[in-house]
Amino acid sequence: MVSNLARNLASNLEGHPLAIEARGLVKRFDGFTAVGGVDLSVPVGAVYGILGPNGAGKTTTLRMLLGIIDPDAGTRKVLGAARPHDVAHAIGYLPEERGLYPAMKATEAIAFLGALRGLPLKEGRRRAHELLERHGLGYAADRQIRQLSKGMAQQVQILGTLVHRPRLVIFDEPFSGLDALNQGKLERMIRQLAEDGTTVIFSTHVIAHAERLCDDVAIIAGGKVPFAGPVDAARDRIPRQVRLETRARDGRWRTALPEDARQEGAFWSFSLPDGGIEPLLRALIEGDAGILSLSIERAGLHDAFVAIAGEAAARALEAGEQEDAG
Amino acid sequence: MNGGLSVLAAAWVVARRDFTAILFSRSFFFFLLGPLFPVLIAVLAGSLGSRVDASQERAVLGVAMAAADVDALTRARAQLAPALGDDLPELVVIRRLGQGESYDAAQAMAERKAHVAAIVTGPVSAPVLTGPRGLIEAWRGPVSMLSAQARAGTAFTYPAVVLKPVARSSGTERKGRFATAQGAQTLLFLLTMMLAGMVLSNLVEEKGNKIIEVLAAAVPMDAVFLGKLFAMLGVSLVGIATWAGVGGLLWLGGGFSPERLPDPAVGWPLLIALGVVYFAMAYLLLGSVFLAIGSMATTVREVQTLSMPVTMAQLMVFFFASFAMTQPGSMVEIAAVLVPFSSPFAMLARAAQEPALLPHVLAIGWQMLWVALLVRGGARLFRARVMKSGPAGKAKRAGRRFPRFH
Numbered sequence: 001m002v003s004n005l006a007r008n009l010a011s012n013l014e015g016h017p018l019a020i021e022a023r024g025l026v027k028r029f030d031g032f033t034a035v036g037g038v039d040l041s042v043p044v045g046a047v048y049g050i051l052g053p054n055g056a057g058k059t060t061t062l063r064m065l066l067g068i069i070d071p072d073a074g075t076r077k078v079l080g081a082a083r084p085h086d087v088a089h090a091i092g093y094l095p096e097e098r099g100l101y102p103a104m105k106a107t108e109a110i111a112f113l114g115a116l117r118g119l120p121l122k123e124g125r126r127r128a129h130e131l132l133e134r135h136g137l138g139y140a141a142d143r144q145i146r147q148l149s150k151g152m153a154q155q156v157q158i159l160g161t162l163v164h165r166p167r168l169v170i171f172d173e174p175f176s177g178l179d180a181l182n183q184g185k186l187e188r189m190i191r192q193l194a195e196d197g198t199t200v201i202f203s204t205h206v207i208a209h210a211e212r213l214c215d216d217v218a219i220i221a222g223g224k225v226p227f228a229g230p231v232d233a234a235r236d237r238i239p240r241q242v243r244l245e246t247r248a249r250d251g252r253w254r255t256a257l258p259e260d261a262r263q264e265g266a267f268w269s270f271s272l273p274d275g276g277i278e279p280l281l282r283a284l285i286e287g288d289a290g291i292l293s294l295s296i297e298r299a300g301l302h303d304a305f306v307a308i309a310g311e312a313a314a315r316a317l318e319a320g321e322q323e324d325a326g
Numbered sequence: 327m328n329g330g331l332s333v334l335a336a337a338w339v340v341a342r343r344d345f346t347a348i349l350f351s352r353s354f355f356f357f358l359l360g361p362l363f364p365v366l367i368a369v370l371a372g373s374l375g376s377r378v379d380a381s382q383e384r385a386v387l388g389v390a391m392a393a394a395d396v397d398a399l400t401r402a403r404a405q406l407a408p409a410l411g412d413d414l415p416e417l418v419v420i421r422r423l424g425q426g427e428s429y430d431a432a433q434a435m436a437e438r439k440a441h442v443a444a445i446v447t448g449p450v451s452a453p454v455l456t457g458p459r460g461l462i463e464a465w466r467g468p469v470s471m472l473s474a475q476a477r478a479g480t481a482f483t484y485p486a487v488v489l490k491p492v493a494r495s496s497g498t499e500r501k502g503r504f505a506t507a508q509g510a511q512t513l514l515f516l517l518t519m520m521l522a523g524m525v526l527s528n529l530v531e532e533k534g535n536k537i538i539e540v541l542a543a544a545v546p547m548d549a550v551f552l553g554k555l556f557a558m559l560g561v562s563l564v565g566i567a568t569w570a571g572v573g574g575l576l577w578l579g580g581g582f583s584p585e586r587l588p589d590p591a592v593g594w595p596l597l598i599a600l601g602v603v604y605f606a607m608a609y610l611l612l613g614s615v616f617l618a619i620g621s622m623a624t625t626v627r628e629v630q631t632l633s634m635p636v637t638m639a640q641l642m643v644f645f646f647a648s649f650a651m652t653q654p655g656s657m658v659e660i661a662a663v664l665v666p667f668s669s670p671f672a673m674l675a676r677a678a679q680e681p682a683l684l685p686h687v688l689a690i691g692w693q694m695l696w697v698a699l700l701v702r703g704g705a706r707l708f709r710a711r712v713m714k715s716g717p718a719g720k721a722k723r724a725g726r727r728f729p730r731f732h
Binding site for chain 2: 063067068069089091093095097098099101103104112113115117118
């Protein structure tokens with residue numbers, strides 16, 4: 001991730017455009033505002049997560065970015081092009097609802113997806129064989145899609161998304177429907193893509209995936225983006241948490257603790273005071289607290305999501321995660 | 327441009343996949359066999375019909391007359407038969423009447439005692455034909471002729487007539503061309519209706535496979551629609567070529583001479599070429615409408631419901647074009663040529679009746695323009711109505727009419 005950030009910085013310094021730049025995207029369906037003014041800036045080479053509960057507007061936003069549908073208002077630039085189809089050869093897309101032609105052989109399916117992006121069929125077939133071999137699916141190259149398991153078919157489609165070596169890959173809920181093993185494989189694949197300099201955008205309603213993979217996230221709820229930026233910046237939206245363990249159970253030092261301090265067994269937890277840790281430390285020492293341990297922890301992305309998107313969105317997100325796990 | 331792929335190149339990728347997938351599928355084999363069943367039914371119905379006709383032809387006239395009249399009448403039939411053949415009714419003697427004896431033919435027919443179609447009574451100088459109205463009116467002439475021959479008593483000599491066929495007269499030529507125009511129009515309509523519907527099921531299947539969003543993300547929807555239309559057009563032309571080839575061989579094998587066909591105004595080769603072009607145009611025009619419908623429907627039932635009005639409208643268009651054909655040069659014909667959906671039918675009929683070629687060039691250009699407009703409109707409709715996500719919630723999702731990919 002550090003290397004990506006460095007690359008982003010380098011690319012920006014060189015004057016390269018952002019991989020995606022969207023301003024005020026709006027989409028309404030039958031009077032319902034699915035997306036109500038989304039701004040996104042995705043740096044080249046970043047792994048970018050679009051995080052939000054089901055129905056938040058993630059898919060609609062991605063479809064507008066891909067040119068599948070046009071926004072009712074706002075502008076978008078994808079790899080520098082105002083019309084996404086103009087750079088379709090440099091984009092890979094995996095929709096949430098996966099599907100391939102059942103009668104097609106795995107190799108042909110991958111080559112066809114490449115051909116749609118401008119890759120000659122012959123070269124597509126060659127690369128398809130190569131990709132299938134590399135991902136341990138060489139034995140399935142001549143099998144029809146209908147003869148493959150659901151997980152294998154999904155892998156074939158993912159390989160088809162990448163066969164033309166896109167500069168920008170967009171995955172819509174790529175982890176849904178995958179078992180833990182394949183989720184791990186996909187995470188490794190996304191990291192590899194990022195290392196190779198590919199910009200990866202994926203939507204998810206599972207915070208853990210975004211937290212593990214992303215440099216930047218856009219939190220989307222109710223068709224709006226209340227936060228977009230680096231994951232660390234999202235975490236910094238809420239104060240850091242102090243975790244304190246003392247020898248003394250009671251004493252003058254207790255008055256130095258902030259109002260939101262709560263006791264959890266032998267520990268006290270509270271938000272880092274606005275004045276910083278030093279005044280507090282001084283008060284604890286002077287009050288004979290007998291500090292056994294003190295740590296300052298950054299908030300998790302989940303807490304940040306709650307703070308940014310609100311309790312309702314967080315509950316919807318959790319419901320989606322449970323549904324997915326179920 | 328699609329990053330190196332133009333809309334046409336992208337359409338080619340889609341069309342190539344669809345064409346080969348359909349051509350090498352089992353369903354295509356059954357599709358080729360499709361016309362066999364109506365042909366079989368037609369042959370069976372025809373054979374049954376001819377049997378019925380034959381049995382009707384065997385219906386005979388009963389004769390109940392004085393013995394001398396009976397003999398004179400049967401002799402007259404034998405004399406006339408070589409010249410008139412089947413135009414004469416068969417005669418069966420029911421009764422030779424004695425002196426002063428009478429016969430009530432009406433009662434015999436009512437009681438169905440005599441197994442004949444009608445009965446001739448009275449003297450040959452004043453024959454009476456009793457039987458069902460249509461039948462006796464049809465046989466009035468032959469019975470009169472037989473009676474006249476019976477009265478004359480002598481055998482006339484009927485000279486053999488030498489037949490000298492000549493080229494068609496202008497009257498028969500016009501009639502023949504009209505028949506050709508009518509046949510070509512009907513064939514075009516049947517093929518279009520039968521084949522254009524295929525794009526419907528193709529797109530519904532596509533949506534069932536959930537690959538439509540992948541296509542829509544990679545290439546413009548116009549290219550997807552164009553590709554699908556042309557793939558199915560290609561499949562249709564393969565089917566038509568196969569049927570025409572097999573049908574032609576059977577026809578020629580059956581001893582049919584193409585010279586007996588009335589020549590169309592532009593000649594047979596050009597009419598066939600124009601037929602292919604106008605089939606393509608009619609197919610593309612109707613197919614693009616069906617494609618738009620198919621893109622919005624999720625199930626075969628929905629497809630049927632949505633396409634029914636279009637099918638009925640197409641039937642009306644066919645009737646309109648057929649009517650226009652009977653009034654060449656009129657405003658009705660011009661209207662039929664200008665209305666895009668009836669234009670291919672009207673123009674094909676025109677090709678059979680009028681030799682001018684320039685109107686065809688103009689009409690084909692006009693029809694192509696409409697194909698482009700309809701494809702563009704269908705693609706827009708698809709993007710506007712189908713590719714949408716809605717609010718979350720199972721209740722809302724359950725009520726969705728069209729598929730949403732979220």
